[in-house]
Amino acid sequence: MFGGGGGGLDPRKMKQMMKQMGIDVDELDAEEVIIRKSDGEELYFDDPDITVMDARGQETYQVVGEAQSREAGSTGGTDGASAVESGDAGSSGDAGSSGDAGIPDEDVEIVAQRTGASEDEAREALEDTGGDLATAIQHLE
Structure with missing residues (x-):
């Protein structure tokens, strides 16, 4: 390193x-x-x-x-299923139930917690960014 x-x-x-x-x-x-x-x-x-x-x-x-x-x-x-969708930051690797448009609920929760946005806003940001957590967080911050 x-x-x-x-x-x-x-x-x-x-x-x-x-x-x-x-x-x-x-x-x-x-x-x-x-x-x-x-x-x-x-x-x-x-x-x-x-x-x-x-x-x-x-x-x-x-x-x-x-x-x-x-x-x-x-x-x-x-x-x-995409490995990117089934694994997310800070999780044990278990994918939870997905909500609208195949965005995992854990991803929505992570974005909402990191940005203080509502879960609906977080889901919309994830959908707009194709499920990209980092870009969704940047978009909401």
Whole structure:
């Protein structure tokens, strides 16, 4: 993460320093990650290692694994549900019931809590941004 040769800091010391700076690091258990590109291609990672870094409310996800490519819309072993929709920031990875337009209720709650907006406003912002949490939050702030 910091430095080049891996001979730098002890991982425990690194985690302790990051904690002192207000940065929390956790592992996220996921079976698959899908990235949909604007050109219609999808990159997917089976059984990736995911690290979530929360620096004062700004979450950063690091996905480590071997990306495979496929045409968008083809399901490589999933039931058609997007991994992006089924996993969200701060959840245990369990998707709750979806409301209108397939937006997970957990996503609506996250946007509403982060912005102070009503759930209806949060759902509308998520629908306008195609379910993108970060963009919906920015739009409402």
